[in-house]
Amino acid sequence: MTRKELLSDIQQRFKEDIIDFFDKSPKRVYIEIKPESIIPVGSYVFKNLKARLNIASGVDTPTHIEILYHFSIEYLNVLISLRVKLDKKKPSIDSLANVFKGVNWIEREMYEILGIEFKGHPELRRLLLSDEWPEGVYPLRRDYKEWDKKAIRDRGV
Amino acid sequence: MAKSVIPIGPFHPLQEEPEFFTLTVDGEMVVDIDVAIGYNHRGIEKLSEMKTFDQSTFLIERICGICSTSHPFAYTRAVEDIIPVEVPERAKYIRTIIAEGERIHSHLLWLALAGHFLGYNTVYMWVWKLREEILDVMEILSGNRNNYAMFKPGGVRRDIKAEDIPVVAKKIDSIIPTVNRLKKAILDDPVLHARLKGIGILTKEEALDYCALGPTSRASGVAKDVRKDAPYGAYDQVEWDMIVTENGDVWDKAVIRILETYESIKIVKHCLTNLPDGEIDLNIKDIPPGEGIGAHEAPRGETFHYVRSDGTNRPARHKVRAPTFMNLPTCKATVPGYTVSDATIILAAIDPCYCCTERVAVVDTKGKQMYNAQDLIRLSQEKTQSLKRKMGIK
Amino acid sequence: MKLPKVRELLEATKALLVGPYTSKFPKKPHVPHPNFRGQPIYNPDKCVGCLACVSVCPVEALDYEDITDPKNPRRVMIHYTDTCIFCGTCEAACIADNEGIKLSNEWNLAFLDRKQSQESIEKELQLCEICGEPVACKDHLKWIAERVGELSYSNPTLYFSRLKELGVIDENILAASRDYNRSDRMKILCARCRRETTLTTK
Known part of the structure; x- marks a missing residue:
């Protein structure tokens, strides 16, 4: 399968799900999909196209909370980034962790630092933040304010 | 059936970050393992948003002490991907030399510590001595034994002087006989065979399922290497082989690292002799709004950076994915089914960085502290001794 | 079976003859x-x-x-x-x-x-001669004046710094220029005072 066939195949197969298709460069493709169709598209790319999940990265933009799932397809040297835009008030999306295990930790990480709920995740608990970190405070949100009054913030200590 | 829980951590003697392993054991056998990380969360992704693109390089460099070049390499590639630009040829070669030099010392470091945890301290001392030569090479090339501060978006900061090249090439050549001897000493050793073969097997399916990276996945027969799949730097202009083995046990992971050291030496030597002339820096002034992705095959696997710019001189979002983040969960597949004394080396086999040698507490079910870090290492070393006795080697 | 041990023994003998690999740091200074x-x-x-x-x-x-x-x-x-x-x-x-x-x-x-x-x-x-706020270091002004060459004569801050250093002008000359109108312009000024003296009439 060549790169062109692959891309037109994805476009044909998921006509309903794809919102935007951006062919940035020979090595990069950005596909924006509907949040509810992440499971079919994600598992198709992972299982049928034999892609490897590099990582998912969550971003808090002014209008949405965005997740980019970066899949690399080594035999074609293409990196496909699936973009989903979630509602800012209550971001939630289906979890891919039941499809393959590599996504387990990164979903836990996004859950705690951006407050995205992953529906159906087998063990949605904290990964990085400490236990005394308050509930509902997400460090990578734009409205994050320092909550720890006792933290020391001077030079070199 | 009585099952005991062995907590290892939060300061683990083998792991880069303080990590907390909970081993559920049935007698000697490990039946389940759980990992908790985050004891040393430094908030680097957040910090990076407060520094300029140029200053972030130094912050990123300090994510890991051992592979301190791989993160800036991936980061600078991500920033260059935003614009997008290609760095000058000479800069590409210098970057490759630094990255491969780092791979040599990182693999040697792993080998030394693996020897130490198995009670094979001769290897530990030999390798430590050998690694010193590589660190000297890095000092000559970059000015420091670690944290090289060579990378910047658009090129490199320091040039390699012509008069240094023969010195460095000689030093690199001088380590080959020692690595040869080391390779023989390790590959011949019957005790190491008995201790490492068939231990901690990660099958190919599991490696793909967990999206494992680097030597961890290549030992399981997954032929994936960013340097080959998506060539960058000078990797497409050098002849080198990707080392892939099939069994997925600790032995194969060790073999891969030894053989990769040779490939790295080959790449460094080729780059040093064929270093092209020209500029080393593009002097990038502005970063336009956009997104960039950079990857680099670090000694432990692919390092992945995602940078988003909003047109200011600071990143709007910077996502860092270190290879251990994907490799560590594989312990769920590799550790159960083996004994506690094997768990030490299996957890070490994914090559997490060994920065924090602090303490380990092994507790029985009633919660009494029984063993500390030394005891765990002793347990592992005793197993080697008993194996030796069984095989009739003194 | 015995080979690995022989190799280790050889290496150990070699090490004994050559002496320690490490440097004698506290006794000898590290260069x-x-x-x-x-x-x-x-x-x-x-x-x-x-x-x-x-x-x-x-x-x-x-x-x-x-x-x-x-x-x-x-x-x-x-x-x-x-x-x-x-x-x-x-x-x-x-x-x-x-x-x-x-x-x-x-x-x-x-x-x-x-x-x-x-x-x-x-x-x-160098302090501003009106408000007393710092302008820049004296060496920095000289450095800029040297860099821009003749163009520095468009900016009194620069050419005064330069001419003072060369000893071409002294206080007598400066005092003579004080009598003219808007004499503030002929001074070493910070950016804000320069703007005020140029754009406003006091």
Whole structure:
């Protein structure tokens, strides 16, 4: 399968799900999909196209909370980034962790630092933040304010 | 059936970050393992948003002490991907030399510590001595034994002087006989065979399922290497082989690292002799709004950076994915089914960085502290001794 | 079976003959390679006090303090050796031919009291002749004047700095120009006062 066939195949197969298709460069493709169709598209790319999940990265933009799932397809040297835009008030999306295990930790990480709920995740608990970190405070949100009054913030200590 | 829980951590003697392993054991056998990380969360992704693109390089460099070049390499590639630009040829070669030099010392470091945890301290001392030569090479090339501060978006900061090249090439050549001897000493050793073969097997399916990276996945027969799949730097202009083995046990992971050291030496030597002339820096002034992705095959696997710019001189979002983040969960597949004394080396086999040698507490079910870090290492070393006795080697 | 042991034995004998690989550090001083990146050191003669190094330092190890005492105005450039990561960005950014601050080979930086872990040099500061705020270091103004050459005669701050240094003008000449209208324009001024004297009539 060549790169062109692959891309037109994805476009044909998921006509309903794809919102935007951006062919940035020979090595990069950005596909924006509907949040509810992440499971079919994600598992198709992972299982049928034999892609490897590099990582998912969550971003808090002014209008949405965005997740980019970066899949690399080594035999074609293409990196496909699936973009989903979630509602800012209550971001939630289906979890891919039941499809393959590599996504387990990164979903836990996004859950705690951006407050995205992953529906159906087998063990949605904290990964990085400490236990005394308050509930509902997400460090990578734009409205994050320092909550720890006792933290020391001077030079070199 | 009585099952005991062995907590290892939060300061683990083998792991880069303080990590907390909970081993559920049935007698000697490990039946389940759980990992908790985050004891040393430094908030680097957040910090990076407060520094300029140029200053972030130094912050990123300090994510890991051992592979301190791989993160800036991936980061600078991500920033260059935003614009997008290609760095000058000479800069590409210098970057490759630094990255491969780092791979040599990182693999040697792993080998030394693996020897130490198995009670094979001769290897530990030999390798430590050998690694010193590589660190000297890095000092000559970059000015420091670690944290090289060579990378910047658009090129490199320091040039390699012509008069240094023969010195460095000689030093690199001088380590080959020692690595040869080391390779023989390790590959011949019957005790190491008995201790490492068939231990901690990660099958190919599991490696793909967990999206494992680097030597961890290549030992399981997954032929994936960013340097080959998506060539960058000078990797497409050098002849080198990707080392892939099939069994997925600790032995194969060790073999891969030894053989990769040779490939790295080959790449460094080729780059040093064929270093092209020209500029080393593009002097990038502005970063336009956009997104960039950079990857680099670090000694432990692919390092992945995602940078988003909003047109200011600071990143709007910077996502860092270190290879251990994907490799560590594989312990769920590799550790159960083996004994506690094997768990030490299996957890070490994914090559997490060994920065924090602090303490380990092994507790029985009633919660009494029984063993500390030394005891765990002793347990592992005793197993080697008993194996030796069984095989009739003194 | 026996081969590995023989190899180890050989290596051990060799090591016995050659002696220890490690250096005799405390007895013999350690001399790093000339390429080694050690502590950055200010060169008071070359440094012009432009603060380029302060603004690029990734760890804020460089700092400055302006002492606007009219008798002896000076700018103290501070380098905190404990925070410094020896990256060399300051040297690369230095406008004085990369010689105002330079990485040295000095590596022995241990200290007992953290307050001692700083070094500083002082540069003469030029104050605005109206408001008394700092304009720039005197050396920096001279450096700019030299760089722009004849064009510096479009800016009194620059050409006065330069001419004073050359000894072409002294206080008598300046005093003579005081009598003319809008004499404030013929002074060394900070950016804000320059704008006010040029654009407004007082």
